[in-house]
Amino acid sequence: TFYHNLMVSEANHYTMFLKFARKYGDEQEVNKKWDDLLTYEAEIMKDLGKDQTVHG
Numbered sequence: 131t132f133y134h135n136l137m138v139s140e141a142n143h144y145t146m147f148l149k150f151a152r153k154y155g156d157e158q159e160v161n162k163k164w165d166d167l168l169t170y171e172a173e174i175m176k177d178l179g180k181d182q183t184v185h186g
Contacts, residue, residue: 151160 148160148164
């Protein structure tokens with residue numbers, strides 16, 4: 131329950147900040163940077179393996 135609630139809270143944070151960035155900044159630039167970050171993190175995750183760890 132704790133980790134589920136934490137995940138929900140963190141999801142709300144990132145969506146709120148993306149919404150603000152798109153509202154007050156250049157939406158196309160924000161979307162490009164967001165896509166770049168998702169691509170970068172996906173590359174990192176591919177090499178993490180399948181073992182259960184605290185942060186990966």
